[in-house]
Amino acid sequence: MKLKEFDFDYPYEKNEDYIQSLLDDGYEYLQATKKDYEKNHKASRINFRMQTRCITAFVERLVEKVNTPNFWKILINCGSNIEKNENKVVGGVYEVDYELNIEEFMYLSDIEKKMMTLQVLKETVIKVFEELQIDSTDFEKACEQIKNCNYKNEWIWKKKKNKNFIAEIVLVHEVKTAQIFLRIYKNKEYIREFEILSTYPDEFYFSQYLGRIKWVDDKTVAIEQKNGINYLLIDINRGIIKDWSEKE
Structure with missing residues (x-):
């Protein structure tokens, strides 16, 4: 099997005080935990995963597909109170537990978040590779390449030439946003x-x-x-002349 993806997750951590207040109000335990997850955990889980994605996607783009015994993805489960269970493979996903204070992580600057994400990813993946006797050379080179470009995940999706100009679609994948630009060149x-x-x-x-x-x-x-249906039109002098949402 080929290893294609790396990802982070923040599994559900219960707010016991909030759950107890719901139980006192007559909620069943399952109802209380569901309400607690929606109110107190879900948004943090989504934000944490998204704000680590610029680095995990960066590594995926740089690393050649790695042969593994039985998994296509490494998932790092993070949290302050996480139980460090034995690593396991579920549905082709190799799950690893890592103790990390998510609240402190979210207060870091964007560059600090990138650095922390890469540090945790590198430490975890190399340990997994060592245990399974998988060569980590390409993975470590990719991590160094990310450091050398100051953690900036910017790359050209596609380019197209005409007689006078080159048009490039450029993606800039940051911690809190992803931006797509059209860049125009003439004679490079x-x-x-x-x-x-x-x-x-x-x-x-x-x-x-x-x-x-x-x-x-x-x-x-x-x-x-x-x-292949919706499209954008850009005049290289005037800018956007047809937006995605506009009809013919």
């Missing part, structure tokens, strides 16, 4: 750029916009969504 000289999307830092939200790019005429670029 940078001319200008246009921001065409800013959204959540997760592929679920931005990958749908990463479709084909083509020149409609000498100075107009079309960027299609993956569905």
Whole structure:
């Protein structure tokens, strides 16, 4: 099996005082824990996973697929009160527990979050590889490459040339946002750029916009969504002339 993904999670940590207050109000225990999860944990879980994604996605892009015995993903479960259980494989996902104060993590600056994410990821994955006798050379090189570029996850999705210009779709994947830009070059000289999307830092939200790019005429670029239906038109002098949501 090929290892393709790395990810973080923040499993449910109960707020016992809140649960008890609900029990005192007549809630059943299962109802109380469900309400506690929705009110006190769900948003933190989503935010933590999203704010680590810029680094995990960066590593996935740089590391060649690794052969594993029986898993395609390594999932690191984090939390202050996490029980360090024996590592296990569930549905092809290798789960590892790691003690981390999520509240303190969320107060870090963006660059500190990137550094902490890479540190925990590197420490955990190398330990897993050592236990399973998997070569970690490529993975460690990828981690060093991320450090050397100051943790900036920026890359070219696609490019297209015409007679005079080059159009590039560039993705900038940060801790709290993912932005897509169209950059224009003439004879390899940078001319200008246009921001065409800013959204959540997760592929679920931005990958749908990463479709084909083509020149409609000498100075107009079309960027299609993956569905091949919705598209954006940009005049390289005037900017966006048709938004994603506009009908023909």
